[in-house]
Amino acid sequence: xxxxxxxxxxxxxxxxENSLRLLGVKxxxxxxxxxxxxxxxxxxxxxxxLNRQVFSKPIFSKIAYKNFWxxxxxxxxFLEQICVGANGDIYPCLAEREISYGNVKLSPLDKIFSSGxxxxxxxxxxxxxxxxxxxEYRYCCFDCRIRAGDFLKKNFHLKPWWCFYNPYKGEWEDKxxx
Numbered sequence: 001x002x003x004x005x006x007x008x009x010x011x012x013x014x015x016x017e018n019s020l021r022l023l024g025v026k027x028x029x030x031x032x033x034x035x036x037x038x039x040x041x042x043x044x045x046x047x048x049x050l051n052r053q054v055f056s057k058p059i060f061s062k063i064a065y066k067n068f069w070x071x072x073x074x075x076x077x078f079l080e081q082i083c084v085g086a087n088g089d090i091y092p093c094l095a096e097r098e099i100s101y102g103n104v105k106l107s108p109l110d111k112i113f114s115s116g117x118x119x120x121x122x123x124x125x126x127x128x129x130x131x132x133x134x135x136e137y138r139y140c141c142f143d144c145r146i147r148a149g150d151f152l153k154k155n156f157h158l159k160p161w162w163c164f165y166n167p168y169k170g171e172w173e174d175k176x177x178x
Contacts (some may be wrong), residue, residue: 135167
């Protein structure tokens with residue numbers, strides 16, 4: 001079960017989780033509204049919503065061998081998924097609607113995915129991300145490039161703002177308030 005935390009429900013989210021547990025729901029994940037697309041408005045995001053996205057301790061689940069090598073080869077999302085819009089445009093993921101690889105009505109998929117833009121985005125592994133490239137957790141860390149930084153201005157290489165691990169010291173820094 002996935003609940004999305006935002007300004008409208010931030011005071012009730014804990015009660016919602018408790019109610020779901022009482023109903024027998026075991027897998028409950030609370031994700032914050034994403035600051036992309038329609039989620040960018042001040043009416044949805046508060047400091048509490050942003051602070052829930054920050055992590056200042058390792059919270060990585062056990063990673064499968066296949067997933068480790070996928071993350072080493074390219075981006076954890078962009079390498080294996082696409083979004084096809086109603087008009088036929090191909091996007092790197094469901095959340096990203098500004099960057100189109102091409103349109104299936106105009107070009108075959110093999111040509112679209114052999115383009116420089118598609119190859120660049122799909123192969124964006126943590127080895128190419130500032131600071132992350134020096135982190136020992138980089139292949140088991142899930143990374144949303146859309147949320148990480150200035151993705152739409154073509155800066156694909158920023159460390160996620162919500163990560164407070166310093167790989168140069170090998171320490172998790174104190175969680176900072178947003």
